[in-house]
Amino acid sequence: MQxxxxxxxxxxxxxxxxxxPGTGDPLDEVREVVRxxxxxxxxxxxxxxxxxxxxxxxxALLVMPTGGGKSLCYQAPALVRAGxxxxxxxxxxxxxxxxxxxxxxxxxxxxxxxxxxxxxxxEVHRGLESGRLKLLYVAPERLLSEGFLARLLxxxxxxxxxxxxxxxxxxxxxxxxxxxxxxxxxxxGELRRRFPPIPIQAYTATATPxxxxxxARALGLRDAEVLVGSFDRPNLTYRVLPRRxxxxxxxxxxxxxxxxxxxVYCLRRGDVEDLCAKLSDLGIRCEPxxxxxxxxxRTATQRAFQREELDVVVATVAFGMGIDRPDVRFVVHASxxxxxxxxxxxxxxxxxxxxxxxxxxFYGGADFHGWKNLIEHSAREAAEKGVENAGADQGDAxxxxxxxxxxxxxxxxxxxxxxxxxxxxRDPVPEEGGGCGACDVCLGEIARLPEAGIxxxxxxxxxxxxxxxxxxxxxxxxxxGAKTEKIRQTGHDALSTYGLLGEEGAREIRAWIEQLVGQxxxxxxxxxYPTLFLSxxxxxxxxxxxxxxxxxxxxxxxxxxxxxxRRAAAVLASLAAAGAGPEEAPDEQxxxxxxxxxxxxxxxxxxxxxxxxxxxxxxxxxxxxxxxxEELLAIKGVGEKKAADLGPQFLEAVARHGL
Numbered sequence: 270m271q272x273x274x275x276x277x278x279x280x281x282x283x284x285x286x287x288x289x290p291g292t293g294d295p296l297d298e299v300r301e302v303v304r305x306x307x308x309x310x311x312x313x314x315x316x317x318x319x320x321x322x323x324x325x326x327x328x329a330l331l332v333m334p335t336g337g338g339k340s341l342c343y344q345a346p347a348l349v350r351a352g353x354x355x356x357x358x359x360x361x362x363x364x365x366x367x368x369x370x371x372x373x374x375x376x377x378x379x380x381x382x383x384x385x386x387x388x389x390x391x392e393v394h395r396g397l398e399s400g401r402l403k404l405l406y407v408a409p410e411r412l413l414s415e416g417f418l419a420r421l422l423x424x425x426x427x428x429x430x431x432x433x434x435x436x437x438x439x440x441x442x443x444x445x446x447x448x449x450x451x452x453x454x455x456x457x458g459e460l461r462r463r464f465p466p467i468p469i470q471a472y473t474a475t476a477t478p479x480x481x482x483x484x485a486r487a488l489g490l491r492d493a494e495v496l497v498g499s500f501d502r503p504n505l506t507y508r509v510l511p512r513r514x515x516x517x518x519x520x521x522x523x524x525x526x527x528x529x530x531x532x533v534y535c536l537r538r539g540d541v542e543d544l545c546a547k548l549s550d551l552g553i554r555c556e557p558x559x560x561x562x563x564x565x566x567r568t569a570t571q572r573a574f575q576r577e578e579l580d581v582v583v584a585t586v587a588f589g590m591g592i593d594r595p596d597v598r599f600v601v602h603a604s605x606x607x608x609x610x611x612x613x614x615x616x617x618x619x620x621x622x623x624x625x626x627x628x629x630x631f632y633g634g635a636d637f638h639g640w641k642n643l644i645e646h647s648a649r650e651a652a653e654k655g656v657e658n659a660g661a662d663q664g665d666a667x668x669x670x671x672x673x674x675x676x677x678x679x680x681x682x683x684x685x686x687x688x689x690x691x692x693x694x695r696d697p698v699p700e701e702g703g704g705c706g707a708c709d710v711c712l713g714e715i716a717r718l719p720e721a722g723i724x725x726x727x728x729x730x731x732x733x734x735x736x737x738x739x740x741x742x743x744x745x746x747x748x749x750g751a752k753t754e755k756i757r758q759t760g761h762d763a764l765s766t767y768g769l770l771g772e773e774g775a776r777e778i779r780a781w782i783e784q785l786v787g788q789x790x791x792x793x794x795x796x797x798y799p800t801l802f803l804s805x806x807x808x809x810x811x812x813x814x815x816x817x818x819x820x821x822x823x824x825x826x827x828x829x830x831x832x833x834x835r836r837a838a839a840v841l842a843s844l845a846a847a848g849a850g851p852e853e854a855p856d857e858q859x860x861x862x863x864x865x866x867x868x869x870x871x872x873x874x875x876x877x878x879x880x881x882x883x884x885x886x887x888x889x890x891x892x893x894x895x896x897x898x899e900e901l902l903a904i905k906g907v908g909e910k911k912a913a914d915l916g917p918q919f920l921e922a923v924a925r926h927g928l
Contacts, residue, residue: 295324295349302348303341306374308886308908313338315498319470320345322494323434329470329494330440330485332691334502335617336595339472340367343436347403348376352433353424356406357457359439362571364406366593370880371404375910380406381417397424409453418463432467435460437488440471441610444483446665449610461489474617475610478692500613500691504620505628507683507708509676511780512631515603516547522601522629523553523581530574531599533583534606534615536636544603545583558584575877577868586615595622595879601629605636607644608669609676609690622883632677633779634741634786638799640670678787680715680820683708710820718781721819722810724770725790728782729803729811731766732791735759737802741786744801745778781819785810790817859926860891866922870915881915882906894923 296317304310312320315331316338322329323346333339347354358364364380371378379393379402396402397420411417424431437443442454460469471484485493510518519533533548535541538559545557556570556579573579575594582588600619606612612630620626648663676686684705685695704711718724731748732739746753747761750768761767770778782801785791790807793799809815864878864887871878882890886906895901901920902912 296321298349299324299345303345304908306348306376306908306910307341308902308904308906308911312341315496316342316345318494318496322496323468323470324350326466326468327494328468328488328490328492329496330481330490331470331472331496331498332476332481332500333472333474333496333498334500335474335614336502336621336623337474337498339438339474342472343434343470344371344376344404346434350433352400352431353397353402354404354434354436355412355421355432356404357409357412357435357437358406359408359442359451359454361408363593364408366575366877366880368404368406369876373876373880373911373914374908376404377402378404378406381411382408383411400424409451409457413453413456413459422463432464435464435467435469437469437471439473440484440488441473441476441480443471443487444476444480445662446477446480446483449614455487458487458489475614475691477610477690497693500688500693501684501695502617502620503684503705503707504623504625505616505707506625506712507616507687508627508629508714509683509709510629510631511776511783512604512633513776513779515631516544516551518631519544519601519603520548520551520553522599522627523548526598526627528580529598530577530580530594530596531582531601532588532597532615532618533581533601533603535583535585536604536639538585540603541583541585548581548583553581554579555581555583558582558588560585560587576871577878586611593621593879594877596624596884597621597626598624599627599629601631603631605630605632605640605677606673607640607666609672609687610669612673612676613687613691622885624885630677632783634783634793635799637670637674637786638793641667641793644670674787678784680710680717680818682711684711715820718819718821722813722817724781724819725785725810725817726813727766727769728778728785729790729807731764731769732801732803733811734764734766735761738800740799741779741782741801744782745775748778749773749775777821780821784819785817788817855888855891856894856926857891859894859923860887862922862926863887863890863919866918870918882911882919890919890923894927895920896924 299320300310319331319342361382368378368380379396381393421432442449442451469488535544538561541557541559545555548555558570574582597619600616616628619628644663644666648659651659682705688695709715731744747767748770750771756762789804790810791801792804794802810817867878867881870881889904898912898916901907901916
C-alpha cells in the first residue's frame with residue numbers, strides 16, 4: 270500500500286513539533302500541538318486526564334467507547350515528549366490505517382508487521398536508530414520476540430531516542446474474562462519486567478469491572494490512573510426485533526440508508542452466503558466476507574469498503590476489527606451475538622464520526638439455544654483434553670449469553686441497559702415523555718401490550734396442550750391458526766388453543782414467546798431441538814398467580830434518510846444539533862465535488878478516502894467556502910501538514926465552483 274505522503278517516512282519540518290517556549294499547564298502545549306497537527310483545539314472528556322497521566326510517566330487504564338478518541342490519548346503525548354512510543358495493536362490493517370492517517374498529518378509514525386515490504390521495514394528501522402520516529406505500531410508477537418525487545422533496549426542513548434511509553438490498544442484481549450481473549454496479549458505482562466520504569470497505558474472500549482481488574486493485574490500496572498468514560502453512544506439508535514423474514518427485513522434497513530455504508534453480521538459462513546445472495550436478488554449490491562473465502566477476495570472486499578467503492582458487506586465477525594471507516598451508518602445483526610461485549614464492540618463500528626447511525630438486531634430463540642449448545646460442547650471437549658478451568662469458563666460464557674438474551678428480550682431502554690452492564694450507573698428513564706430518544710423502547714416503537722396476562726396465558730396454555738414437545742415456530746403456527754402439514758399430522762388443529770391468537774401476526778406472537786423465554790416463564794429444553802416447556806414461574810402466570818409484562822415490537826414506519834444530494838445537509842445538521850458545526854448552510858453541489866476530489870486523491874495515494882479528510886471536514890468546507898490557506902486552517906480537521914499538502918487542490922476546487 271502506498272502511504273500518504275508518498276515517501277515511506279516523509280517526516281517534514283513539522284514532524285517533531287517542537288514545543289512552544291514557556292512553562293505552565295502541559296495541556297496548553299498539547300492543545301497547541303493537536304491544533305497544528307490534527308486541526309482541532311479542544312480535548313474530549315477524559316482525554317486531558319489520560320494525556321496528563323502519560324506525560325507524568327504514570328501507568329493508566331482507559332476505557333472509552335469506540336469513536337471516543339482513545340488514539341489521541343497516546344498520540345498527543347508522543348508528539349510533545351522526547352523519545353519513542355510503542356503502540357501494541359492486534360491487526361495489520363488497523364495499524365496500517367493509523368500509520369497512514371498519522372503520516373498524512375505530518376507525524377513520524379511507522380509499523381513493523383509480517384509481509385511488510387523490506388524497504389519499508391528498513392526505513393522504519395532507520396527512523397528508530399536516528400530517533401526520528403515518534404510512534405511505532407507493532408503486533409504483540411513481534412514486540413515480545415527476544416530480538417525486538419533487545420533492539421528496544423539498545424535504543425537508549427543520546428537525542429532522547431529511547432523508549433518512553435507503551436500503549437496497548439484493545440487491552441480487553443489480555444483478560445481471560447473478556448470476550449476476545451488472546452494468549453499472545455496475556456504475555457504482554459513481560460513488558461513490566463523488561464522495562465520497569467516505562468509507563469504502560471492500556472486502552473479498550475469494552476471492559477466490565479472484572480475485566481478491568483484482570484487487565485491491570487496481568488500487565489503489572491502500578492498506581493494506575495483508571496479512567497472510565499461513559500459507555501453511552503448517544504448517536505446510535507438501537508432496535509431489537511424478532512427474526513421473521515430476515516432478508517426482507519434486513520433489506521428494509523439497508524434501503525433506509527441508501528448510498529450509505531453498513532455492515533450486516535451473521536453467525537456462520539453459510540448464513541453469510543445465503544443472506545448475501547438473497548439481498549442481491551432483492552437488488553442490493555453487497556459482498557460476503559468470512560474466513561472461508563480466498564484471502565485475495567477478502568482483501569479486495571475490505572479494501573473496496575474502506576475506499577467507498579462498496580457500501581454493504583455481509584460478514585461474520587471476522588470482518589470489522591481492522592475497519593476504521595468512520596461513516597458507517599448502520600450495523601445489522603442477523604442473529605443474537607454471544608455476549609453484550611461482542612454486541613457493544615460490533616455496533617460500535619457504526620457512527621464513529623459521531624453522526625447518527627442505526628443498529629438493528631434480529632434474533633430468535635434458536636440463537637440462544639445454538640450458542641448454549643456450542644458453549645457446552647466446547648466445554649466438554651476442553652475438559653476431555655484436560656484444560657484447566659473448563660467448567661468455570663463454561664459458566665462465564667453462559668452467564669454472558671444470558672445477559673445478551675435479557676438485553677434482546679427486555680423492556681428497558683437499550684442505552685441504559687448497555688451502560689449498566691459495563692458498571693455505569695444511569696438515572697432511571699421516566700415512564701412518560703422521557704427516555705433516551707434513540708432506541709425502540711424509548712421511541713415508542715415497542716409499547717406495553719394491553720391484557721398481556723391473557724395473551725401470555727394463551728401462549729403458555731398452547732405450549733402445554735402441544736405436550737411441551739415443540740418449538741416456538743410450531744407453537745406460533747398453532748396459535749395463529751396456520752394450515753400447515755405438520756399441524757394436520759399432529760392433530761393440533763383440533764386443540765382449543767388452535768387459532769386463539771388468529772388476529773395477530775406471526776412476528777408478534779413469536780416476539781411474545783421470546784419475551785416469555787427471556788423472562789424465564791418458558792424454558793428451552795436441552796437436546797438437538799429447542800422445544801418449549803413451562804418453568805415454575807410460567808405455571809404461576811398460567812394460573813393467574815403472577816403478573817407479566819409483554820411488549821409489542823414493530824418495524825419503524827419511517828427513519829432518518831440522508832443520502833445522495835442531501836448528505837452534506839445531514840452532516841451539518843447533526844453537527845449543529847450537537848453544538849459543533851458551522852451555522853452556514855452547506856453547498857450540496859460543492860460537497861459532492863469535494864468528495865470526488867477526495868476519492869481521486871485517495872485512489873492516487875492508495876489510502877481510504879477518510880484519511881484525506883472526513884465528511885465532517887468536507888461539509889464544513891462546503892459551508893464556509895474557504896478562499897485562503899488561513900481560512901482553510903480554521904476548519905476543524907485541517908492541520909498544518911494537510912493544509913500545505915492538500916490545501917491548494919481543495920482551495921482550487923472551491924474557487925472553481927464559485928466561477
